[in-house]
Every structure is written in C-alpha cells, then in structure tokens.
Amino acid sequence: MFHVFAALIGLYVIGRFVPPLPVGTLWKWLIAFVILLVSQYHLVNRLFLGGMASPEVPFPVLAFGGWLFGAFILLAGFLLIRDIVSLFLWTAHKTGLIPVSIIFGYRWMLGLGMAALLLSAVGVWQAVRIPDVRRIDITLEKLPAELDGLKLVQLTDLHASRLFQATWIRAVVNRTNALNPDLIVITGDLVDGSTIDRAPDVAPLADLKARLGVFAVTGNHEYYSNYINWMKAFRRLGLNILGNEHVLIADRDRALVLAGVTDRVAANFGLPEPDIGKALSGAPGDLPVILMAHQPKGSSTYASAGVDLQLSGHTHGGQVLGIHWITRMANDGYVSGLYRVGDMQLYVSNGTGLWNGFPVRLGKPSEITEIVLHTPARHHPEPDRQKP
Structure with a gap:
C-alpha cells in the first residue's frame, strides 16, 4: 500500500511539474520516468538492496537516494501549495476580487524543483550530523530533595x-558521556x-557510562x-532492557521508580503488548515514577496509572517543519x-537519529537530551506546552 501511495504522489508530481517544462518530448518522458523511479525508492530497496527498513548499501548511496527521495517529497508539497494558491487566485479573479489573472509558468516549476533539491541536500546534512545537546529542566512533585539536580540523558531513535x-x-x-550523566x-x-549486519555499528553503545x-526499551523497529x-x-552490550517492568534507582538514601513498556507493534509479532499495570506492579506508591515508552501514543493511560514523567521518541519531531503537523495528528x-x-509530564524527543528511508531534517x-530533575522547592521554570 505504501508503494502504491508513493506512486500516486509520483503521478501527481509528473502531471503538475513536467508538462510546463521548456524541453522536448523525449526529455519530458525521461524526467517523468526518473520522478516515478524516485517515488519507488523504498520498493527498489526492498527488492534489490537488502530491505526497506535497512538497505545494505554504502553510505554515499543511501545519502544520495535519501536526497532524491527527500527532494521528491518536498517538490510534491511545493506543488500542492502552488495549486492551492492558484485555485484561490483563479477564484478571486473570477469573482472580481483581483483584476488580472496570475499564471505560474515554467520558471516557477524550475524554481520549485531547484528549491526542493537544495533544501533536501541541507536536510540530509542536518539529519546525519552529530546531534547537539538539548537541555531541559523538569520539576517532579514527588522528587525527594536529596535527588534535586539528578541528571538523565535520553537517547532515542538511533536507528x-x-x-x-x-x-x-x-x-x-x-x-x-561528556555530560557526566x-x-x-x-x-x-x-x-x-x-544482528549480523549491525553488530559493529552498535558496539560503541557498550561504552555508555552513567x-x-x-536502561532501554524497545521501539517498533x-x-x-x-x-x-x-x-x-x-x-551483551550492558543495556538493561525494561519490558513491562520497573527498577528502583537508589541514590543518596532516596529512590525513584524507572519503568519501561514494550512497543505498541509487539502484538503484531505475537509478543507482549505494553502493559503499564505489569510494569508498575509492586512499585512503591510514594516514589516518583519515570516511564520509558517509545511512542507517545497512549500517554493518557500512563498518566492515569500514576506515572509522573514519560519519556518518548518515535516521532523524530516530525523531521520537517510543516510535515510535523501530519506527524502530530498520527x-x-x-x-x-x-x-x-x-x-503527568510527557517529553517527546526529536530523536538522536532517524530512519534511513527519509533522512531529511528541516527545522x-x-x-x-540532557534532562535535569528538580524538586518543587527548587523550581527552574521551563514552559510546558499543552496538548493541542
């Protein structure tokens, strides 16, 4: 279904982008073929390059393919905006709101195409660079005074x-490690x-020090x-995986509860679904509870179960400003x-990495994520954003 949807977008881009171009018929057919081929980037990966989730090809090939696919998606968005604006202007002209008809010619097409290619290149660079540290301060009502200033570092979506x-x-x-968490x-x-293909790549995780x-939980991937x-x-790497369970994190004669749930797709594979009741079974009720859950979906259930702070990823922050509205709805x-x-407070990280199938970040x-916990008496203001 994904490939069919991508093909439909490809046909839309071809129909709106190619005909106005000032080139011959042969070139138009060639450009149309390339656009359709790029739209099927993931199908090509699945059939010929080792899989849709993880094509086993060199980095430059992945980056190049991601750049072209990113430009394709951006161009589709630009064309949709252009068509909406064109419809508005045509309606305004027909109703007499504006005296002249405005037509977007082939120069607009060329400009949109170049903008898509340029922005996608910037987006790929933004996606693969080493992430900066983002610090946030979070106040927990139940946090013992002795644990004020406790520093967590959240990594997510390393992919x-x-x-x-x-x-x-x-x-x-x-x-x-330099943050000394x-x-x-x-x-x-x-x-x-x-595990055979990725073992060398994940090996450095064994050197994480806190x-x-x-501790970690599973994601859908x-x-x-x-x-x-x-x-x-x-x-074997020394990561403590929490699957519908919790541990007590004891420090300075005080403690907090760290819990983790499995991912929502687990049921599709005959594996345990997220179970917050099981995860918190036997946890002391007077201690603050921090929950690791890959997806932010279902957070109201976790809030009702007594979780104080949920840490999630999965969304990659939407990756591209504008597209993030669609991600938010999902x-x-x-x-x-x-x-x-x-x-409960919920923190959704933009992600440390992202899926290689759309390696673009813009905005x-x-x-x-460096998270510093505080008690209410030592509150450090950080504006909360309510759910829209």
Whole structure:
C-alpha cells in the first residue's frame, strides 16, 4: 500500500511539474520516468538492496537516494501549495476580487524543483550530523530533595544502519558521556537491520557510562529486525532492557521508580503488548515514577496509572517543519517537546537519529537530551506546552 501511495504522489508530481517544462518530448518522458523511479525508492530497496527498513548499501548511496527521495517529497508539497494558491487566485479573479489573472509558468516549476533539491541536500546534512545537546529542566512533585539536580540523558531513535554507522554511534556515545550523566535512558529504535549486519555499528553503545546505569526499551523497529536476537545482543552490550517492568534507582538514601513498556507493534509479532499495570506492579506508591515508552501514543493511560514523567521518541519531531503537523495528528497530538497530560509530564524527543528511508531534517533538529530533575522547592521554570 505504501508503494502504491508513493506512486500516486509520483503521478501527481509528473502531471503538475513536467508538462510546463521548456524541453522536448523525449526529455519530458525521461524526467517523468526518473520522478516515478524516485517515488519507488523504498520498493527498489526492498527488492534489490537488502530491505526497506535497512538497505545494505554504502553510505554515499543511501545519502544520495535519501536526497532524491527527500527532494521528491518536498517538490510534491511545493506543488500542492502552488495549486492551492492558484485555485484561490483563479477564484478571486473570477469573482472580481483581483483584476488580472496570475499564471505560474515554467520558471516557477524550475524554481520549485531547484528549491526542493537544495533544501533536501541541507536536510540530509542536518539529519546525519552529530546531534547537539538539548537541555531541559523538569520539576517532579514527588522528587525527594536529596535527588534535586539528578541528571538523565535520553537517547532515542538511533536507528543504527549503513547511514548511522559505528563512527557516528561512537561520536554520540562520547558526547553523551561528556555530560557526566547520573542515568542514561534509551527510548527505542536503536537499530535497523540484523544482528549480523549491525553488530559493529552498535558496539560503541557498550561504552555508555552513567553511575546509576544505562536502561532501554524497545521501539517498533526492533520488532522489524528480529526482536529476540536483538534482546540478547543489547544485554551483551550492558543495556538493561525494561519490558513491562520497573527498577528502583537508589541514590543518596532516596529512590525513584524507572519503568519501561514494550512497543505498541509487539502484538503484531505475537509478543507482549505494553502493559503499564505489569510494569508498575509492586512499585512503591510514594516514589516518583519515570516511564520509558517509545511512542507517545497512549500517554493518557500512563498518566492515569500514576506515572509522573514519560519519556518518548518515535516521532523524530516530525523531521520537517510543516510535515510535523501530519506527524502530530498520527501521535495523539504529541510530536516534540514537553507536554502536560493530566498530572503527568510527557517529553517527546526529536530523536538522536532517524530512519534511513527519509533522512531529511528541516527545522526539527536531532538531539541528545540532557534532562535535569528538580524538586518543587527548587523550581527552574521551563514552559510546558499543552496538548493541542
């Protein structure tokens, strides 16, 4: 279905972009063929290059393919906006609101095409660069005074692949360790590909250091890439995987609850679904609860269960300003940043990496998230954003 939808977008782009171009018929057919081929980028990956989730091709090939596909998506968006504006102007002219008819000629087409190619190139660079650190301060009502200033670093959506290889993962690990975190949490989608293909790329994760431990939950992509094998591999790397369970994080004679749930796609593979009741079973009710859940969907259920802070990823922040509105609608209204959900706070990271199938970021930068926890008595203001 995905490939059919992409083909329909391709036909729309061809129909709106190609006919006005000032070139001969043969060139128009060639341009149309290239656009249709680019629209089927993921089908080509699936059939010939090792898989849609993780094509096993060199980095330059992935970056080049991602650049072309990104330009295709941006051009489709530009053409849609142009058509909407054209319809508005035509209606305004017919009703006498504007005296002259305005026509977008072939120069507009060329300009939109060049803009799409240029912005996609910038977007690919933004996607594959080493993320900057984003610091946020969060106040938890139940946090003991002794734990004020506790520092967590959240990594999410690393998507280790031929696009994000060992050198990139190593740089992320080094930047994370340089923050000297008390606790490191990884909220899913660590990998794309098999344990055989990705073992060298995820190896640097073994060097993550935090005095209170390194914990993780699964994302949807772990299930696409042989969940059972990856659970064994992650534990060999020293990652503590929380699947519908919790641990007590004890420090300075005080403690908090760190819980984790499985991902929502688990049921599609006959594996345990997210179960917040099981995850918090036996947890002390007077301690603050931090929950790792890959997807922000279903956060109201977690808030009702007594979670104080939920940490999620999955959305990649929407990746492109404008497209993020669609991502927000698909994720219960949550896409990026800090939200209030009942008595719970929800932080949705833009992601440290992203899926190599659309490696473009524009206005939605990747991040390594440094989260500093505070007690109410030592509140450090940070504007919350309500769910739209």
